[in-house]
Amino acid sequence: MDRLIEAIEDKQNPSVVGLDPTEALVPAQIAASFAEEINEQVEDPAEAPAMQLSVAFFEFNRAIIDAVADIVPAVKPQIAMYEALGPAGIDAYTMTCEYAKQQGLYVLGDVKRGDIGSTAAAYAHHLSGVGLGDTAYDPWHEDAVTVNPYLGTDGITPFVDAATANDKDIFVLVRTSNPSSSELQELELASGERVYEHVADLVESWGAETIGKNGYSHVGAVVGATHPEEGKALRARMPHTFFLVPGYGAQGGTAQGVAGMFDRDGMGALVNSSRGIIGAWKKSGKYSESMSADDALDLVAESAREAAKDMRDNLRAVLP
Numbered sequence: 001m002d003r004l005i006e007a008i009e010d011k012q013n014p015s016v017v018g019l020d021p022t023e024a025l026v027p028a029q030i031a032a033s034f035a036e037e038i039n040e041q042v043e044d045p046a047e048a049p050a051m052q053l054s055v056a057f058f059e060f061n062r063a064i065i066d067a068v069a070d071i072v073p074a075v076k077p078q079i080a081m082y083e084a085l086g087p088a089g090i091d092a093y094t095m096t097c098e099y100a101k102q103q104g105l106y107v108l109g110d111v112k113r114g115d116i117g118s119t120a121a122a123y124a125h126h127l128s129g130v131g132l133g134d135t136a137y138d139p140w141h142e143d144a145v146t147v148n149p150y151l152g153t154d155g156i157t158p159f160v161d162a163a164t165a166n167d168k169d170i171f172v173l174v175r176t177s178n179p180s181s182s183e184l185q186e187l188e189l190a191s192g193e194r195v196y197e198h199v200a201d202l203v204e205s206w207g208a209e210t211i212g213k214n215g216y217s218h219v220g221a222v223v224g225a226t227h228p229e230e231g232k233a234l235r236a237r238m239p240h241t242f243f244l245v246p247g248y249g250a251q252g253g254t255a256q257g258v259a260g261m262f263d264r265d266g267m268g269a270l271v272n273s274s275r276g277i278i279g280a281w282k283k284s285g286k287y288s289e290s291m292s293a294d295d296a297l298d299l300v301a302e303s304a305r306e307a308a309k310d311m312r313d314n315l316r317a318v319l320p
């Protein structure tokens with residue numbers, strides 16, 4: 001986790017921009033501006049809409065990355081939004097990750113993978129690259145991925161091994177931000193612990209052999225901004241586990257609510273906002289359907305930059 005920590009210290013900003021584009025979040029004229037070019041390229045006209053949106057997603061992301069790269073240490077592309085477009089969407093995802101890396105950003109691939117050990121080892125190629133040894137080729141350009149711990153240790157170990165071998169990281173779901181999370185995560189065990197507390201102890205143990213010079217391991221945890229008190233308690237319970245904290249902004253999480261998830265040095269957590277930043281242009285009052293695609297992209301970028309600055313300043317105000 002040392003590379004992420006250094007990136008956060010460099011920008012003095014523990015926030016990450018979630019790149020979760022959807023057709024509703026990307027100004028319509030951007031995809032429309034590629035219609036002619038795409039229609040000439042595609043063999044099957046039915047493919048055109050997905051191709052157009054994929055190109056639009058990448059241009060949308062590139063404009064936002066250019067606008068926030070000097071403000072934030074990291075971006076978190078959510079692969080689901082790209083998978084929704086099929087293979088062309090995956091191309092937009094990997095191009096987005098590659099471009100963000102080229103701008104010096106830490107790329108957190110939100111892929112939430114989890115399976116039995118042999119399958120997890122295949123998924124772990126997101127971190128270990130394709131091919132063997134020196135010939136390993138990295139088509140994903142991710143510094144970290146999110147993973148689901150529901151299958152237990154043998155489903156996680158391949159990810160820990162790949163992360164450690166490649167100086168990358170994983171973030172394991174512990175206390176998720178969604179309303180239904182309590183149905184499972186708050187269940188009380190015979191020991192009196194809650195399920196999420198038991199998972200927290202497993203996550204801390206999974207990283208124990210990989211603690212870096214800043215005191216945090218390659219194995220992080222996902223702790224929702226919508227659970228301030230539980231997050232504060234988990235901060236103390238998981239001293240060597242860095243937190244990815246989603247749920248700020250669109251889901252109601254606040255800077256005050258996440259303050260307890262940081263350690264006494266103001267480190268230990270990276271707070272995510274996706275829709276609150278990439279959708280800020282919708283609240284600017286400056287968008288018009290008649291504006292050009294270039295002007296729409298400029299508005300997206302300018303709005304994202306302002307929203308990223310606000311988030312940075314809100315977090316700085318609550319940190320030691």
Ligand SMILES: O=C(O)c1cc(=O)[nH]c(=O)n1[C@@H]1O[C@H](COP(=O)(O)O)[C@@H](O)[C@H]1O
Nearest residue numbers: 078146176177224246247250251273274275
């Ligand atoms: O793993 C995640 O990042 C995640 C875990 C969680 O508990 N809650 C959660 O919202 N997320 C992700 O964080 C992002 C939140 O998006 P916004 O609500 O738009 O900021 C989405 O990409 C979610 O998939």
